[in-house]
Amino acid sequence: MRELDMDEVRLRQLLDSFYKVTGLRVGIYDRMGSERMACPRRAQPFCDMVRCHARGLAACRECDARAVERACLSRQPQVYACHAGLSEAVVPIMQADECIAYLMLGQARSDAAGDVRAELKRRCAYVDDLDALERAYLRIPQYPAEYIGACALMLGACASYIRSNALVDELGESLPARFMALVRSAYTDELTLDEMARRLHVGRTTLCRQVTRQYGMGPHALLTQYRLESACHLLANSACPIGQVAARVGIADVNYFCKLFRREFALTPGQYRRQFGQLARS
Template sequence: MDFKEIIKYDDLISVLDNFSYITGISANFLTADNQWVENKKKGTCGFCMLMKQYYQNGEACRNSDLAGAQTAQKKKGVHVYRCHMGLVEAVIPLFFNNSYIGALFIGQILLEPPTEEMWQEVFKKIKDQPLDIEAARRSFFNLTHIDHEKLQSVLDMMHIVAKYILDSEMIRISSLSSIEKIIEYIKNHYMEDITLDDLAKMVYLSPTYLSYLFKKQLGITFKEYLINIRLKKSKELIETTDLSIGEISKMVGIEDQNYFSRLFKKKFGVSPLNYKKDKYIYDIYKKNANT
């Protein structure tokens, strides 16, 4: 699924842009399936762009980012760390109904002005790589640097941004879109063993929240909706085929025929067997009336 289906993309870009503009620090978002949503105003720092393009084919940067996101996800809280080049980055994970939906990244930055000594440590790592060393040096000395006190203020603002994103429901599939997809799936797979957990994974929602959406938008629970679909189909099969009640019960995904019969009678006011008999009598009457 394209991450733009679960993110209000333009709204998120606007938030990231404003955060970057106010703080002077790049802010980006990594989705749960590891796709980047990057701010447009500041983008990624020049030094990091060079590293991602030319240092170890970008693998070191990707591994560092993924490790940072995974640690933040496990901690369920902000994670501040140094990347493989010694730059500081902060990550805050976002959860919606206990489901991890991605992480906000800020950085990379330095906590003190860049020095020749710091550059030499970087140079040792990149000197044999196929990149423009002089361009890397210039971009390194242009890195944003802030002190620890300002970093804490930035992190506090980052928490506010994260809360705003969640409270405004900026990141999640729209309720209507989720239910429409689930309904379509149920109509095509009602005869299979369908669980709420499986459906929730399909639309990147927690089972609890998906259950809430069903009740809110359809007025019934997921289980009730699935049973209604199965009973409606069974009624059609009784009307249009000569299959036995047991065969029909299994065809609509209900293995226990007695349970199926109870559900059918509760829904239509008559047992499936009697409904079948009534249908048979009606067919004979209709046939005779037409002769």
């Protein structure tokens, strides 16, 4: 996993200033979703009450992940409502067409009217102490949607400042290297271009451009090549039926697998096994 190199002193000053101006908690997170720094350090007690339950924690992570994905793909701030109904925003920090980290602000109550208790019971049914949850909720600052949107735009300016002043950098493997690591570890999965881009937290265009520039082949061609090379190993070293070999390398359609294999090696899978397999040599 790639590590973030952060200018912690200047970042702390920036986050502190943002909080003093807006009154909203702001944090910086790495691409895996780990909080690296925040002001104030503690989240809202309401959030702690929600996240101490497995269902609440999973729901928080899911809605945050969706927002981060949209922000990274669009390279724009994303304002959204979390599963518990609070307003939040996320802004990507880009480096060489990649989202290497992101800023997140929240939480705030919206100015929408309604039965707070009934809404909390509907959204957070897994919390037993509804009275305590409601008290914690009502202590969260309330702002109109326009204010949250304006703060998100300010946070976007902060992200640009962070990159232009190199307050955050990412060390470690490049995107093409991470792509190949993904192929090696997950080639048996159903990996569409969209899915590979999602797992790597980049856009499809960025993934294709950088991988092709590095290897002279696109992501799908490299994935197919790796699958076929893995199939060669299975054919030569096992007695698995051809259909099972295809499935084990991530190609569900055996006819399509045979077509790809013959086009790549000028042999059918069966011919390859007879010519190179250990069983043929024994």
